[in-house]
Every structure is written in C-alpha cells, then in structure tokens.
Amino acid sequence: MAHPRSRRLRALAVPLGLALTASLGFLPNAATAASPDAAPADGPQLSYVVNTTPGHATAGKVEKAISRAGGKVIVAHEQIGVIVVHSANPQFAATMRTVPGVQTAGATRTAPLKATGTTDVGKPQKVDLSTSQLAAAGKAAKANGQEPLEPLQWDLPAIKADQAAKVNPGSRKVTVGIIDTGVDDTHPDLKANFSARQSANCVGGVADTSKGAWRPWDPASDYHGTHVAGTIAAARNGVGVAGVAPGVKISAIKVSEPETSLFYAESVVCAFVFAADHGVAVTNNSYYVDPWMFNCKDDADQAAIIDAVGRAASYAQRKGVLNVAAAGNSGLDLAATKLTDSGSPNDSTPVERAVNPKTCWDVPTQLPGTVTVAATGVQKRKSYYSNYGLGQIDVAAPGGDSKQVPELPAKNGNILSTMPGGDWAYLAGTSMATPHVAGVAALIKSAHPKASPQEIQWLLKEQADNPGCPTDDATCTGTKHVNSHFGYGIVDALDAVKK
Structure with missing residues (x-):
C-alpha cells in the first residue's frame, strides 16, 4: 500500500485495528519570484x-x-x-x-513524477474463524434471515442498518462515489450495485472511463476502496456480508498512484469534478491528500492545494453532492492550538513541524461543507486511534477497535467487509467509519430525493444518537448533544428511512 499513510486512507484505513500515524513535512517555497517570461531551468519534473x-x-x-x-x-x-x-x-x-x-x-508533490516506493499500512485480517464460530454464524444467519456473514457484522445493528433495510434498502437512483484505491466491481457482493458509467480512473488528473480502469492497480495491496464499497452497499443477495444501504448504487473513482498508493491533489480534483458531472449523490473520502497530512495556508504550495481541492469539492456541493470524509487515525485533537506532524511530506523525506489546525487543514476532511467522521467501537466509545475535536467532528460511526470486542460469534472488534477477488476481511479505522455515514446519507437521499447536501447533513446530525462523553475520558469535551468525540452523535440508519 503506501507509506506512513497510516494516517488517512491509510489514515483512514487502519487495518487490523492498528492506529494510523501520519507525519507532516516542510516544503520550502521558491526563494525568488521570476517574471512570466523567465527562461525555464532544469530540475525534477x-x-x-x-x-x-x-x-x-x-x-x-x-x-x-x-x-x-x-x-x-x-x-x-x-x-x-x-x-x-x-x-x-x-x-x-x-x-x-x-x-x-x-x-x-x-x-502538488515533492518527489518527481512517476516516483515509486512502498510502505505498509497493515495487512487485512482475513476471515479466519474456527469451525464452531462459522457454524454459529451460519446458524444465526439462517434463523434471522441474514446474509451468511452478517452475524459477524456488529456494526450494522450498532446503527440500526439491519432494521433500516427492512423499511427502505435505498434507491437505485442514488449513487455513492468511492474516491479511493479503486473497487473490484466483479466481487459477488458488489457487482449488482456497481455503476460503471459513473466510474473512472482519475490518477494524474484526467478521467479515464475505459472499462475496468476504476479497478485496483494491485488487488493484493490496493484493497482499501473495495472494503469501503462493501460497507456502503454490499447487496443482500445471499452471499457474504450486507451493506448499510444495500439498494443504492456505488461507483469507483480511483485516485491512488500505482505502487505508492499516494493520493495527489490533481487526482482528487478530477474525482470531485467527475462525481459532480456524473450524477453522484454522495462521495466517500477515506484518505487525505498527499503528500501533506496538513496543508498550511502560509506555505504557497500547500495553499494552492487547499485552493484547488477546495474549489473542486465546492463545485461538487453546488451540483448536489454531499462529501463525507474520515477524521484520521492519529488520535489527534483537531481543535488543539498546536499539533506536531512528523510524517510529511510522505513522498520524499519527512520533516517534523508544528502546525496550527486553524490555518493548517487536513484536506478534504476540514474543507467547508464536508461531513467529518470519527470512529467508534462496539461499546459506543471513540476508537482509540480516531482523531477528535470539539467543533471539528460532525458525526461518528463504527470504525472498529481491537480494544472493544463484541460477543460471539464475531469476537472481533473490527469491521468486516468485501475484499478484491471475492474475499472478505476485517479492517479498522476512520476509513471504515466514513462509509457507514456515506451509506446513511444515501438512505436519507433515497427517502428525501430533493434534499440538498446541506439538508442531508442537517438530517444526519439531527437523527444521530449521542452517547455523551465517557466519565473516565478527559479528552472528551462538550455536551450530551455535541461533543469532541462524537460530534452530534453516532448516525442512525433507521431514522434515516423513517423520518
């Protein structure tokens, strides 16, 4: 996969419940300005x-x-x-x-074009259960009319998605665009709900809509987007798992570079514009734009990244798209006055720096209008790795936590979903929480077809259930209604289809 990417998509996807850590670096601006007619000099492209x-x-x-x-x-x-x-x-x-x-x-980067490299963000935990566990899961599924692996999905009843599916599984007219590492649309749990006409490969900044261009570069390592897809809309078809909104469509907009899995600004800009121009209702963003964990407005290069991605995200919102993004897996208080980023730039040599969250943003997570998502575990507590912050988190959802373990038959605190090649696996991270929210947003759009992105966000917050701050965790600040761990609360899929 990719580098100290642990943070986002990486940060986002903290496989196996491993906390993601990211770092920031410093990219100096050009020392002197040149005239528009200055003769080009040789340097890295x-x-x-x-x-x-x-x-x-x-x-x-x-x-x-x-x-x-x-x-x-x-x-x-x-x-x-x-x-x-x-x-x-x-x-x-x-x-x-x-x-x-x-x-x-x-x-948009510090390394030359076509730079490659490898980093490990953690390996997925395949469904490797004992015979007795599988038997128990199968027996429970049959008795309750569930998908074969659904008894292992503690996250669905945690947000009442299992009940919501009986009322309204979601509309075929609603599509969630997955801006990520690509999606294996041949997976038996995904192919019925996949929209090829709304999918593309945006790597490099130009949308390639040729058949299959949206699929992962390397299924063995670029599994992140496929896992996200299953949580959103795995079909209720008697196979594997179930998604939060099993009746809606999903599309893949691939933005990760081959080999490095880095998400550069030009690719993400392309993805938001493509989603806006192809009728996508919700985008899922379980990543942050590389190579900076935080882009600072007082750095000219990073300010340009904020500007470019911000314009694209705003364009999508104006065209009716709700953007949902992961808060990150570094356990940071995004409302703090100062944070330390030691992993950026992640495409060259990271340099430790202090950043001010008020002027240094996690992109696209902290862009105006974006729904920012924190992760929770089975005990409805913030996941140990999840970023948080009063006024920074909008809502929360199950992202998994190896320290919060459900009862049998699951006995695994992470999130079970689809993997390339027709497989399933457990992962954890705010990357896994975000698709739960994107799925609930799709259910709201299904129930209220004329709702604007702002109205959907209001409903997500109004319908959310807030457990309040734990009495034994001083990092949680705020009230029972809005606080630093859960924002307005944990999303509620049943309310999404009934209210």
Missing part, C-alpha cells in the same frame, strides 16, 4: 496546480504564460479555474504567481 479566475478567457491567457514558463498543461478545469501542469522548471510556481489572473499556484 513535478505536477502543479495553477488556480485562476474561472472562465475560458482567463484560462487561455494563463495557458500561454504556462507554456512560456516551461509548463505543459495536462488538463484545465475551466469551470472551477484549476489547471493541472507538469514542469521541470524549479521556478515555475513562483513565476506563475506573478501572472495576472492567477490566484494561487504550487507543486
């Missing part, structure tokens, strides 16, 4: 975002300046004013910041 006033006229003028500065336009999203560029000119970003019409510009 990087990818950049150049953010302009939206519109064709401005884009045309800026593209000429890009060429003069030694850049090659890869794609221009004129509707949001974001241009993706490749350049080997070390002064490219500084030069573009002096061009009329350019509002922000910066590198």
Whole structure:
C-alpha cells in the first residue's frame, strides 16, 4: 500500500485495528519570484496546480504564460479555474504567481513524477474463524434471515442498518462515489450495485472511463476502496456480508498512484469534478491528500492545494453532492492550538513541524461543507486511534477497535467487509467509519430525493444518537448533544428511512 499513510486512507484505513500515524513535512517555497517570461531551468519534473479566475478567457491567457514558463498543461478545469501542469522548471510556481489572473499556484508533490516506493499500512485480517464460530454464524444467519456473514457484522445493528433495510434498502437512483484505491466491481457482493458509467480512473488528473480502469492497480495491496464499497452497499443477495444501504448504487473513482498508493491533489480534483458531472449523490473520502497530512495556508504550495481541492469539492456541493470524509487515525485533537506532524511530506523525506489546525487543514476532511467522521467501537466509545475535536467532528460511526470486542460469534472488534477477488476481511479505522455515514446519507437521499447536501447533513446530525462523553475520558469535551468525540452523535440508519 503506501507509506506512513497510516494516517488517512491509510489514515483512514487502519487495518487490523492498528492506529494510523501520519507525519507532516516542510516544503520550502521558491526563494525568488521570476517574471512570466523567465527562461525555464532544469530540475525534477513535478505536477502543479495553477488556480485562476474561472472562465475560458482567463484560462487561455494563463495557458500561454504556462507554456512560456516551461509548463505543459495536462488538463484545465475551466469551470472551477484549476489547471493541472507538469514542469521541470524549479521556478515555475513562483513565476506563475506573478501572472495576472492567477490566484494561487504550487507543486502538488515533492518527489518527481512517476516516483515509486512502498510502505505498509497493515495487512487485512482475513476471515479466519474456527469451525464452531462459522457454524454459529451460519446458524444465526439462517434463523434471522441474514446474509451468511452478517452475524459477524456488529456494526450494522450498532446503527440500526439491519432494521433500516427492512423499511427502505435505498434507491437505485442514488449513487455513492468511492474516491479511493479503486473497487473490484466483479466481487459477488458488489457487482449488482456497481455503476460503471459513473466510474473512472482519475490518477494524474484526467478521467479515464475505459472499462475496468476504476479497478485496483494491485488487488493484493490496493484493497482499501473495495472494503469501503462493501460497507456502503454490499447487496443482500445471499452471499457474504450486507451493506448499510444495500439498494443504492456505488461507483469507483480511483485516485491512488500505482505502487505508492499516494493520493495527489490533481487526482482528487478530477474525482470531485467527475462525481459532480456524473450524477453522484454522495462521495466517500477515506484518505487525505498527499503528500501533506496538513496543508498550511502560509506555505504557497500547500495553499494552492487547499485552493484547488477546495474549489473542486465546492463545485461538487453546488451540483448536489454531499462529501463525507474520515477524521484520521492519529488520535489527534483537531481543535488543539498546536499539533506536531512528523510524517510529511510522505513522498520524499519527512520533516517534523508544528502546525496550527486553524490555518493548517487536513484536506478534504476540514474543507467547508464536508461531513467529518470519527470512529467508534462496539461499546459506543471513540476508537482509540480516531482523531477528535470539539467543533471539528460532525458525526461518528463504527470504525472498529481491537480494544472493544463484541460477543460471539464475531469476537472481533473490527469491521468486516468485501475484499478484491471475492474475499472478505476485517479492517479498522476512520476509513471504515466514513462509509457507514456515506451509506446513511444515501438512505436519507433515497427517502428525501430533493434534499440538498446541506439538508442531508442537517438530517444526519439531527437523527444521530449521542452517547455523551465517557466519565473516565478527559479528552472528551462538550455536551450530551455535541461533543469532541462524537460530534452530534453516532448516525442512525433507521431514522434515516423513517423520518
């Protein structure tokens, strides 16, 4: 998979209940600004975002300046004013910041294009149960009319998703776009609900909609998106597990680089725009944009990343898309006045730095309008690894916790879902919590087809059940109604279809 990625998608996906840790680094800005006509210099070829006033006229003028500065336009999203560029000119970003019409510009990475590397974010825990456990699960499933492995899914009754499915399993007119490592749409639990026409490979910034382009690069390591997909909408078809919204559609928008599984800004921008333009109702974002765990507004390159991804996310919201994102797995208080990031940039050499959460954002998690999700365990306590923060967390959902263990037949505190190749496995992380919320949001959209993203978010919060702060955990602050661990509470799938 990828690097100290543990954090997001990685952070997000803390397999086997392992806490994700991420680090931040420092990417210095160009020391001097150059004129728009400066001669390009030789350096590593990087990818950049150049953010302009939206519109064709401005884009045309800026593209000429890009060429003069030694850049090659890869794609221009004129509707949001974001241009993706490749350049080997070390002064490219500084030069573009002096061009009329350019509002922000910066590198989206610190390593050259096509850089590769490997890191381990933890191995999935396959369904390796004793004969007696499987027999007990099968007996319970048959007696209760459940999917064969559903008795091992403690997370579904935790948010009343099992009851909700009997009232309204979700509408086929509602699609959840999974912005992730790709999805194995051939999985028997997923293929009935998969929408190929709303799927693409956005790696590099240009949407590839050719058949199968959305599938994982390497099924053995890029399993994250497939696991997320099952939690959202695994079909109730007599096979394997069940999803929170088993009647809705899912699509895959792949944004992870091959080999490294890094999620760069240009790919994520493409994904939000693609989702918006292809009728997706909800996006699931169980990751953070690499190479920075936090992007700081006082760094010109990182400010450009916030700007570009923020424009794309806002565009999606204006087109009716609700964006749901993982809070992260580093156990951080996102409302603190200072945090330490020691893992960024994760595509080159990380450098420890102090960051101020008020000006340094986890993207897309902390973008305006995004639903930020914390993880809980079977005891309805915050998962030990989950980030938290008063005013930062919107809602919570089951993400798994190896320290909170359910009774038999499951006896595993993590989240069971689909894996590439027709398999199933347990994982844990805020990556696993987020698809529960995306699924409930899809149920709300199914019950209220005309609801806007803002209205769906209001309903998620209003219907959530808040257990309140544990008396033995001083990190939880706030009230019974809104607090740092659960936000407005743990989402409720049954209320989503009944209210």
